[in-house]
Amino acid sequence: MSRRDELAERATDHALEHGLIGLSLRPLAAAMDTSDRMLIYHFGSKDELVAAVLSTSNDRSMAIISAMPPSASVAQAVIDLWDTFTAQQVQRCQRMYVEAAALGLFGREPYVSSVRDSNLVWIAAIAGHLAASGAAEQDAPRLATLVDATFNGLMLDRPLDGDAALRQVVEDLASALAR
Template identity: 65%
Template sequence: MARDTRRRDEVAQAATDYVLEHGLVGLSLRPMAAELGTSDRMLLYHFASKDDLVAAVLRVSNDRSVAEVRAMPPSPDVRTAVLDLWAAVTSPRLARCQRMYVEAAALGLFGREPYVSVVGEANEVWTGAVVDHLVASGAPRARARRAVALLDATLMGFQLDLPLDADDPVLEQAVLDLADAVAAIACQV
């Protein structure tokens, strides 16, 4: 049984790489299996259903994002932490994970499983990592959760606009304004 679990984890990692490259929308098992050097039947051997595979892929992608945030050294202050987080989520490595999250969240808005459940789980884990980063960077824990609510929602909005406004100086200034706002919320006396 341990070998099956290890193989399932290996397949989940490879499937995540595939979905990060190709996206969730319109995901088909046959092309994925072909690229992974297996068959769609073998994918379903390791996962009870396509939804089970998708849930595993979403969890792996979120785990990768959270690991990146948790690996970040503390920033010198909360304002810098926001700028550091923006740089991280827009880095090539995390930008793909963030894009997958957006696709899953959009599908979850329609009430589709496994998206609703997995996105909810992902939000809790992600928020915890970002709260911990802000606290390590000087935010009082009592205010960090509130600051992260604003930070996360705004960063997500910026990421949705980014493909349209990548070089827009207004977006650059908005990120700086967000850093100021989060620092003000987190560090109020």
């Protein structure tokens, strides 16, 4: 692993714990036992560092989704994806994605480009799992987009609604997609 990759991993760990909003190079560097100059040397700019953090976080989520065995059915795939999506490791990455997406809505880079890139990979991973679980290949990307949009909406509501209510929505979505 290169020094840049090591720093990206450590910066990602920090951002997953503390968030992206308000991320400042000096406190980040201090937490990583390095200097802000060293971060700039390896990444070129704070924006490039943030892009690397977002990419690293997305890679971690994709590895977990890609490692999922096929589910017994499309309906079960939706439930299994929700269980994976809400597991601590992926959940932390998804929270950071939501922060980046919110900043991207205002046209801020590197958030716009990073979110766009991660969406393509994320939808492909979900579509791959749905197809491996019985969805028709031509329908899988469309179904993945529906699953992704629902999960992200539920994640935003999660602090407001109980997990049982959200689980029922996921089960309703699973039943609808099975039809």
